[in-house]
Amino acid sequence: MAAVLESLLREEVSVAAVVRWIARSTRGSEDNPGEAAALSSLRPLRKEFVPFLLNFLREQSSRVLPQGPPTPAKAPGASATLPGRPGGPSRGSRGARSQLFPPTEAPSTAAEAPLARRGGRRRGPGPARERGGRGLEEGVSGENLPGAGGRRLRGSGSPSRPSLTLSDPPNLSNLEEFPPVGSVPPGPAGTKPSRRINPTPVSEERSLSKPKTCFTSTPISCVPSSQPSALDTSPWGLGLPPGCRSLQEEREMLRKERSKQLQQSPTPTCPTPELGSPLPSRAGSLTDEPADPARVSSRQRLELVALVYSSCIAENLVPNLFLELFFVFQLLTARRMVTAKDSDPELSPGVLDSLESPLFQSIHDCVFFAVQVLECHFQVLSNLDKGTLKLLAENERLLCFSPALQGRLRAAYEGSVAKVSLAMPPSAQAVSFQPETDNRANFSSDRAFHTFKKQRDVFYEVLREWEDHHEEPGWDFEKGLGSRIRAMMGQLSAACSHSHFVRLFQKQLLQMCQSPGGAGGTVLGEAPDVLSMLGADKLGRLWRLQERLMAPQSSGGPCPPPTFPGCQGFFRDFILSASSFQFNQHLMDSLSLKIRELNGLALPQHEPNDEDGESDVDWQGERRQFAVVLLSLRLLAKFLGFVAFLPYRGPEPPPTGELQDSILALRSQVPPVLDVRTLLQRGLQARRAVLTVPWLVEFLSFADHVVPLLDYYRDIFILLLRLHRSLVLSQESERKMCFLNKLLLLAVLGWLFQIPTVPEDLFFLEEGPSDAFEVDTVAPEHGLDAAPVVDQQLLYTCCPYIGELRKLLALWVSGSSGRSGGFMRKITPTTTTGLGAQPSRTSQGLQARLAHAFFHNQPPSLRRTVEFVAERIGSNCVKHIKATLVADLVRQAESLLQEQLVTQGEEGGDPAQLLEILCSQLCPHGAQALALGREFCHRKSPGAVRALLPEETPAAVLSSAENIAVGLATEKACAWLSANITALIRREVKAAVSRTLRAQGPEPAARGERRGCSRACEHHAPLPSHLISEIKDVLSLAVGPRDPDEGVSPEHLEQLLGQLGQTLRCRQFLCPPAEQHLAKCSVDLASLLVADQIPILGPPAQYRLERGQARRLLHMLLSLWKEDFQGPVPLQLLLSPRNVGLLADTRPREWDLLLFLLRELVEKGLMGRMEIEACLGSLHQAQWPGDFAEELATLSNLFLAEPHLPEPQLRACELVQPNRGTVLAQS
């Protein structure tokens, strides 16, 4: 690279030629012969140019960005294998870099001295240093290995740093150079398994910078944000006398120094303050080293490198566009140099050209370089979100260095509508019960159904517990929930239960995790929209506030490893804890199916000729739908990748050598869980890369180390690499991809290329004949790729790491005040709607083709409206038929059944047979359904279409649309009806029959003769519960034990029975069990009355009920039994041994009430003589005291001696009702 750069600097070759050379070596012929010649000798190094360049830049900047989040660079790791490299790994990276630019000609002494000293001090790379003086060829061969250096660069806190500052007096007060013990950032030595340096959170930079306050005399908390921070080693930091160590002294000096500065010139920063930007001057200009365009050293060199670098970025020769942007932003916002090259640019123009002096000699250089690069990428910048744009436009350094770029950015900011809100984790929401799939009918057995019912509850219990606890420190998923989850999985024995559970799991996953940013729109559907339309301003603010509070602080640097943020963590841990093979398999099946389904979804395609305002509105909807599909796909693919590669992933390093070969041989036989290669190829051919690639990337991000080595997946990676190369942002054309679509793909692909499991050499070593890629895309007219389906919201939702750019800028703005949350300023939630069902396109017949053609010429909203109307009306039609025709048929069935029952007697014959007869009679009527359905659709569809289309729609278009809607709705309804109407009628009739038969059964009350309240009833009767409770009290009083003064008054008893009558007549609150108990209690009460066991409160000492009163009460009871009870009354209990036995205790025994009761029962037809005789007969079998048995026998004889009253009506009752009542009461 040095050679190339040298050539460039010597103006032997043009930048364009160099970039062409890098991009495709074969096309060298285009260049002029001289250039070609100059470059052809370097051909073998072509591949390594870009990684070299990147590493070079990283290294050069490492002095500027000592503590900031490191920008990872990824490059081939050839170094490890290179012979002759002593101490291959680590430390000397910086030295290794510098050796690449050997001091061929003596530069200025200032530049030379530190270099020489640096070299001398370094032990490790000594030999390399020796090589430094050699010719270009050798130098280059030594540079074959830039990768190692590059990656090592991330360890910005490398111990070799102090050597850099050797020429300067050690500034011990610089706490970043001499950080307090414990705050030293982790060294670069490969202790981390990941090649990616753990990104230091942005906020931590602040914490490291805190020691700044050491220099102020005020306590930390009182430091005003605008106060200049003294950490800057320049300009004043360096002026300290070497011996000055005492903090106190330093403080004093600083204060003086500062006041001097302030007096002299408050803002040396911007030489053109009159540029007149209305932007508020931010604290940044004071807190950090000011950058001055006038003090840039070696402009030409910086410009050249910036140009080459920018071109590489533009040509997608770098793996990750946003990583480079991040790096550039870091340069832009660099706060200070570690080695303060404060002295004015002393490099004479003649020396500028050489590379051996550090590229960035000062902050000015860094900012200059950054601005140069940014100028080349204005297009990308202008497509960032509004917040980032604002921060960029307000960046005073940009204003200083390139007012033109600032102006463009400002214009872009003002015109931008791309407000992005950071995704808010939606609150948990249960998957609703789905009657059509969660029904009993979908389970093999009752058991399975009930198990699943339980499973659902356990699942949500676990989920809720996780929600409550997962943020608590010390809470462990496995410990807390693992055993419960496994127990639950253990119960899912049947395969069908597994699939049910997996469906629930997947739905819950989608519901909880796929909210595409802001407002948790999927949860409430369109509720936020509706609410905001209602003017719920406060609500909107609340949403925003909540979002602000809940948005994650950082997504983990510009290149975070794949993670499961928020709720996704639950599902991952669930899978891990369940560790169930069956579950994983079912889950993979289900995920694959859903991915295929969504990936194949016919998303509406853009018609470029339809560019009026209306279509713009429509595109909102299209975009939203696309976003929902894409995010769902990404989520599903992520989990599929996770589960599919789970068995192969482990903490151990990737295998090598023979072991790797055998593993490869084994793994290459395993068919992929989902044929992603074919899906990718098809996606590319159909120009749907913007849909397919993002989820594929999610899937691949969970691949294990072996995967990229497998032929199958290697093909995929090559395809992706070619795609990446072909997505040149500056090439805009009608048929190609939209800018933001490209940006999304570049972002996700760039991210993928940084994943540790993706081999490092893959990106750079793979030949990228981008032409070959172009060839096989003989694409349809307008693929999804050409449609503006991606907006910034989606881009940032898919790639939250892009937001790191904004955080970087925000951090700059927030200066040293320590505010770290200031980067979210504009928050506007947007919503998405659920994924609507896509009406199927029936493309049969001329009519359909005509309809298709018709829609083609109309705005897409028309088509959607018509399809929507058709879909709804069709569905409504089926419901309507169910509610009318089918309900009528069911009523007919019921009356037919009644007739049948009457003619065939009580039993009515075999239910199955009955059903068959009824169905054969009724099902033919189902044919009417089609005619009725057609009529319904004809009646309803046109109105709906008319209501939904714009008023101004031309009449002809309107009527065509109406007709198509009618046709589609009819088609849909009739298709369903003709297929299902018979089964539907059958099912409903069957339900009705079993209902009727059940009603026929034991409970006569349900036979329809059960009376309700009378019309005039106002439902003021006492409540049944109250009555049962009252009667129970009387019973317990009678049974005892009781206090001597306890009892009931006859009036109370009478009132109670009166109330009972009222309650029984008002059926409003009465349920059958209550009535049964009331009946039983009333019988008990009667028995106690007969036995005179009820303690009566009355005039003193009169503790027995008067005979007349007793008879009156019994009469009341009899009439209640006769008139008011609708259920059976267990009257035979009156003659049960226990109740009759009550009489045995009374002395003298009074039999007349019993006899009276028995007679009345017979007379009222409540019991038959025979029945009573039978009861009396069985009474004799019980064991009684001698005299009691005698009296009982007398009673029987007395009763039996009475004349029969054989009334026919009475006989019926005798035979039917009481018998059944007996049975019931006993049960």
Place this chain on the structure above:
Amino acid sequence: MILTKAQYKEIAQCLVSVPPTRQSLRKLNQSRATLLSIFSQEYQKHIKRTHAKHHTSEAIESYYQRYLNGVVKNGAAPVLLDLANEVDYAPSLMARLILERFLQEHEETAPSKSVINSMLRGPSQIPDGVLANQVYQCIVNDCCYGPLVDCIKHAIGHEHEVLLRDLLLEKNLPFLGEDQLRAKGYDKTPDFILQVPVAVEGHIIHWIESKASFGDECSHHAYLHDQFWSYWNRSWTATGKGHSLTLKILEEKLGGKETQRCITIME
């Protein structure tokens, strides 16, 4: 009636020592329904806590012997009831215990649960006359357990459901009842799902389950676990997750009767 937690605790404390009989409950004659409900729940908690100790075979055997001795002395005395009160156990449950033991002794096979239940519901079926009377006495004297009390509870639940339905109709709030939901194939349903949610004191109400009992914390947790979460799991609340619940007991004059309604709000 709305009680503060402190008031509730005080009441519950007072009620701890009261046996569940008619005589002791006469003392609770003000705002009877609420107090009864609180008492009943406190008593049930007490019984749940002590249930196990009455079910050891030694305990059963000693109770049975004491019962036998008691009835031999005087069959008409409230032997079983006194025994229950003495050992601080619900009379109905004591009756069941003794009945079970009795049937084990007098019949070849162990009695099935349904037989026992049926005998408790209709003591006339109990083969032994003395035991039948004793059991009956226990049942009518027990205010917290037994088939009669169960029936009363059930009736109260039903009545309140009806009251609630009337109230919803009266207020013109459209709803789907349990039957309608069952007909649609739902496995677990609340009493009513409001077709259009309403707000009560700042809380969005999606469904209502009438419980017709005093809503203390314990019963809430039980209901929450058995029912409410199940409803939530089936998405009958559309907002957020449920973590806290607010409880209100409203005293209302409905249908000329003093009733209480307990509104549970799940968020």
